[in-house]
Amino acid sequence: MDLKDRKDLNPFKRWLLSCGFALEGLRFTWKGEPNFKIHISILILVTIAGFFFGIARWEWVTLLICFAFILTLELINTALETLVNWIADKQWHPLAKITKDVAAGAVLVGAIIVAGIGLIIFVPYIWQYFLG
Numbered sequence: 001m002d003l004k005d006r007k008d009l010n011p012f013k014r015w016l017l018s019c020g021f022a023l024e025g026l027r028f029t030w031k032g033e034p035n036f037k038i039h040i041s042i043l044i045l046v047t048i049a050g051f052f053f054g055i056a057r058w059e060w061v062t063l064l065i066c067f068a069f070i071l072t073l074e075l076i077n078t079a080l081e082t083l084v085n086w087i088a089d090k091q092w093h094p095l096a097k098i099t100k101d102v103a104a105g106a107v108l109v110g111a112i113i114v115a116g117i118g119l120i121i122f123v124p125y126i127w128q129y130f131l132g
């Protein structure tokens with residue numbers, strides 16, 4: 001279906017189609033980015049730990065914001081990497097390097113901050129579980 005055909009669809013069908021494209025983006029990232037799989041695995045482990053320790057409602061909200069933050073960063077990083085690969089077309093270019101490195105830096109900064117938040121939430125529970 002080309003762009004012109006899509007304009008003739010009703011808004012609900014267009015919205016459904018857009019959701020399908022978004023899922024394709026998620027599938028592409030899942031297949032091509034090992035980091036995305038690592039982040040999803042950590043997310044699952046943290047969720048299990050949250051239920052195990054019975055963390056508070058505000059701590060769940062904080063964790064959900066962290067999950068959204070880190071996964072969104074990873075997805076934007078993948079989009080930028082793909083765009084750079086397309087534009088650079090296998091040629092080395094200093095601006096391609098800066099774009100990729102800055103995007104990777106954003107994921108790193110986000111991951112460090114989120115790891116810090118995770119420690120603030122879970123260390124007291126772990127402490128109490130083993131020593132309390």
Ligand SMILES: Nc1ncnc2c1ncn2[C@@H]1O[C@H](COP(=O)(O)OP(=O)(O)OP(=O)(O)O)[C@@H](O)[C@H]1O
Nearest residue numbers: 081082085088090091092093094096097100101104
């Ligand atoms: N076209 C390019 N020009 C200059 N430097 C590049 C280019 N492509 C990649 N680089 C540099 O090499 C590093 C590794 O790039 P590479 O593409 O292997 O991994 P990546 O950034 O994780 O992207 P991908 O997931 O597409 O493999 C980048 O962070 C960047 O510093």
